[in-house]
Amino acid sequence: MNSATPAAPTAPVRGTTQIFYASTLYGAATLAAALDSGCFRAADRRVLLVSTNSAVPETTTPLDRMPGFERLRGRFDEVLDWNDTIEPLHPGGWNPRADDLPLLQRHLRRLWGLGTDRIELVVESLQVAPALTIALLFPEASIDVYADGLMSYGPTRNKIDPLVGERVRRLLHLDLVPGLDPLLLAEFGAVAEIVPTEAFTKVVEELSGPVAAGTDGAPGPALLLGQYLAALSLLTAEEEGELHLRMVRGAVARGHRTLVFKPHPTAPDAWSKALAEEARGLGAELTVEDRPVLAEVLYRELRPALVVGCFSTALFTASAFYGIETAKVGTRPLLARLSPYQNSNRVPVTLVDTLVPDLEEPGQPALDGAGLAGLVSAVGFAMQPRIRADLREAAVRHLSGPLAAGTRHHFTRRRLTSLGLPGGLPVPRHPGLRRLARRALKLKRRALGGK
Secondary structure, three states, X not given: OOOOOOOOOOXXXXXXXXXXXXXXXXXXXXXXXXXXXXXXXOOOEEEEEEOOOOOXXXXXXXHHHOOOOHHHHOOOOEEEEHHHHHOOOOOOOOOOOHHHHHHHHHHHHHHOOXXXXXXXXXXXXXXXXXXXXXXXXXXOOEEEEEOOOHHHHOOOOOOOOHHHHXXXXXXXXXXXXXXXXXXXXXXXXXXXXXXXXXXXXXXXXHHOOOOOOOOOOXXXXXXXXXXXXXXXXXXXXXXXXXXXHHHHHHHHHOOOOEEEEEOOOOOOHHHHHHHHHHHHXXXXXXXXXXXXXXXXXXXXXXXXXXXXXXXXXXXXXXXXXXXXXXEEOOHHHHHHHXXXXXXXXXXXXXXXXXXXXXXXOOOOOOOOHHHHHHHHHHHHHHHOOOOOHHHHHHHHHHHOOOOOHHHHHHOOHHHHHHOOOOOOOOOOOOHHHHHXXXXXXXXXXXXXXXX
């Protein structure tokens, strides 16, 4: 009989799988640039998980079938489709019950061949599904968040469960506004890390076609960017159509006779026809760029002399990355229309309104670095006073300082009053008087609503 002690069973070797979630080509290009720059440590397997989050995904071209995506695919070992995984459920609306999460994680590990691997998640828009759902399904995974635009400079739009938020290590972002630190997820101590601009522009080169003939030395066209704000209920379809017409008129008034309009993929065709007719009437020519490509690809291919938009992130990539002149249209009334005040588009509109020259009234002075940071902190606090209570002192400092008068249009009197900030109405200290004031305010609102 062998008396030797039996060897203890060997623990299975665990590998590491990184899951990168993306819903847009812009996001996938940002991930590619981050990978090329060495922003992620080595892993045994890298999976790109794509999702189509439009209202009717079946009518939208999936990310992995868009022109140019094949040039990004090689950075990943495998591409998986979240829509296929959870069909017929919609990615933006599926929030599984907490009791079902362990069972669903086991199912995904088997379906995707993850085995017992350690999972590292890299996601966008962690505040909402599907990114939040994916984070909940892998409760032991570390999380990196990458920013898909100007919203990263604003506060986190929803209060995130600490079981998710505390796992966030970094916020990777493009340096769209040099010198300005993002507010997103800072309440969890997420470290903001810049994805190098050079890496992003090299990825854009991969996605681009040849530069248009005759662009060397000749002025390029004016490129007009559509966003389809009516779909976000920020403007009516008629108001957005008029906004685009103002872009045409303003560009022609600046001396441009060749215009290119890049519509949102889901925007009505009638808008493009109306813009072409308006341009002809003004002695200019407008063509429509309807390929589903990044605006940055057009910067390289067309070499535009001017880029015009409302509050698109592409206005900042144009100026900061490519040195192209930019101009805005319609931000001031949009600031007044955004509702509720904590609408996540507020900081992007604030940045464009503050930093981008106006197409119709050029020559606006811009804030410097410290002034801009103060304004964004004040707006961020007013948007999310509970999530970012630490910004209150910065908000008071800005709203009582010398720049307050010039930035007053970024705040509503009602919001300042409710938060007790400078610029708001004085609030009575006696509880009875406060109740009377609130009752009078309610009566006034009812009266105004009944007219």
